[in-house]
Amino acid sequence: xxxxxxxxxxxxxxxxxxxxxxxxxxxxxxxxxxxxxxxxxxxxxxxxxxxxxxxxxxxxxxxxxxxxxxxxxxxxxxxxxxxxxxxxxxxxxxxxxxxxxxxxxxxxxxxxxxxxxxxxxxxxxxxxxxxxxxxxxxxxxxxxxxxxxxxxxxxxxxxxxxxxxxxxxxxxxxxxxxxxxxxxxxxxxxxxxxxxxxx
Amino acid sequence: xxxxxxxxxxxxxxxxxxxxxxxxxxxxxxxxxxxxxxxxxxxxxxxxxxxxxxxxxxxxxxxxxxxxxxxxxxxxxxxxxxxxxxxxxxxxxxxxxxxxxxxxxxxxxxxxxxxxxxxxxxxxxxxxxxxxxxxxxxxxxxxxxxxxxxxxxxxxxxxxxxxxxxxxxxxxxxxxxxxxxxxxxxxxxxxxxxxxxxx
Numbered sequence: 001x002x003x004x005x006x007x008x009x010x011x012x013x014x015x016x017x018x019x020x021x022x023x024x025x026x027x028x029x030x031x032x033x034x035x036x037x038x039x040x041x042x043x044x045x046x047x048x049x050x051x052x053x054x055x056x057x058x059x060x061x062x063x064x065x066x067x068x069x070x071x072x073x074x075x076x077x078x079x080x081x082x083x084x085x086x087x088x089x090x091x092x093x094x095x096x097x098x099x100x101x102x103x104x105x106x107x108x109x110x111x112x113x114x115x116x117x118x119x120x121x122x123x124x125x126x127x128x129x130x131x132x133x134x135x136x137x138x139x140x141x142x143x144x145x146x147x148x149x150x151x152x153x154x155x156x157x158x159x160x161x162x163x164x165x166x167x168x169x170x171x172x173x174x175x176x177x178x179x180x181x182x183x184x185x186x187x188x189x190x191x192x193x194x195x196x197x198x199x
Numbered sequence: 200x201x202x203x204x205x206x207x208x209x210x211x212x213x214x215x216x217x218x219x220x221x222x223x224x225x226x227x228x229x230x231x232x233x234x235x236x237x238x239x240x241x242x243x244x245x246x247x248x249x250x251x252x253x254x255x256x257x258x259x260x261x262x263x264x265x266x267x268x269x270x271x272x273x274x275x276x277x278x279x280x281x282x283x284x285x286x287x288x289x290x291x292x293x294x295x296x297x298x299x300x301x302x303x304x305x306x307x308x309x310x311x312x313x314x315x316x317x318x319x320x321x322x323x324x325x326x327x328x329x330x331x332x333x334x335x336x337x338x339x340x341x342x343x344x345x346x347x348x349x350x351x352x353x354x355x356x357x358x359x360x361x362x363x364x365x366x367x368x369x370x371x372x373x374x375x376x377x378x379x380x381x382x383x384x385x386x387x388x389x390x391x392x393x394x395x396x397x398x
Contacts, residue, residue, distance in 0.1 A: 058257045
């Protein structure tokens with residue numbers, strides 16, 4: 001996976017800020033950090049981001065769309081997550097995660113899933129712990145400041161910005177649909193990168 | 200992923216002992232444990248084993264075979280690991296892992312890889328830490344007693360017995376070759392389940 005095999009040109013990644021971390025770093029996330037900028041912000045390794053988007057897509061395709069639930073409490077991710085769901089058929093939950101919907105069959109909005117993806121392991125921590133309780137694998141987008149306990153697969157990236165999250169879900173959608181054999185190139189997706197990243 | 204979609208019939212799994220854990224359990228592995236037997240041994244959840252073998256195969260196929268290295272210090276896994284390598288083209292290392300071969304370019308037996316899989320996160324811990332240092336994802340077979348720090352993807356199973364490891368690598372080989380499009384059914388693999396599990 002050398003640079004010329006990136007999912008999008010390097011400058012598209014850089015413009016989205018997908019590689020910009022925080023000033024805080026956890027031990028597990030160290031391996032994904034390329035350097036620290038003079039202003040103290042960590043910079044994530046672009047090659048590892050690119051590589052793990054591909055793996056996350058392959059991971060997701062092992063399940064039926066209806067068995068996958070993507071959860072995003074952070075408002076900057078709502079539009080991208082919902083568009084991803086619309087295109088792929090994967091279920092999404094944008095907003096506050098109601099406690100117990102994955103674990104308590106007596107609740108009215110109880111729902112079954114087999115794989116959970118969260119946009120940020122911290123604000124979405126209730127969903128992570130519920131998924132672990134019922135034994136579902138958890139994929140999480142993690143920034144340099146995230147703890148990764150109980151996450152089954154980490155995708156390092158800036159999980160806070162609207163452009164970064166937009167680009168992430170756009171690339172995930174293209175890869176997902178390609179692996180599923182539903183499209184052969186990005187222009188067949190039915191939505192553009194801008195649809196994911198713009199307001 | 201209901202039971203009727205298991206990779207092999209339930210009794211084939213059970214005969215191999217792939218679900219038999221140890222008397223010791225770590226916090227992360229709790230989620231994969233189905234029950235504790237009267238003799239104190241933990242029993243792993245078969246559905247989760249089956250599910251994660253499929254995901255591990257999909258994960259591996261995201262890389263060229265030459266970029267994947269499977270490491271196995273435990274002798275009970277050597278035959279199965281080597282047969283897996285012969286059939287798939289994935290590189291294998293059965294035996295003592297020479298420190299630094301993944302991290303020190305000055306060593307004569309230095310080798311590059313992009314993904315590492317280990318048969319047991321504990322005896323193979325030097326390989327795990329080297330892989331983390333250079334930023335490679337690590338897949339690990341983990342029994343109920345394994346710590347999972349720094350493992351990117353855990354496949355719960357009995358990683359000690361010859362039959363269990365044989366069955367694991369047989370199923371992984373079949374799934375891997377199917378996803379890669381090199382075979383369409385198990386009988387085209389070029390080796391039988393017995394080739395993996397027998398002495």
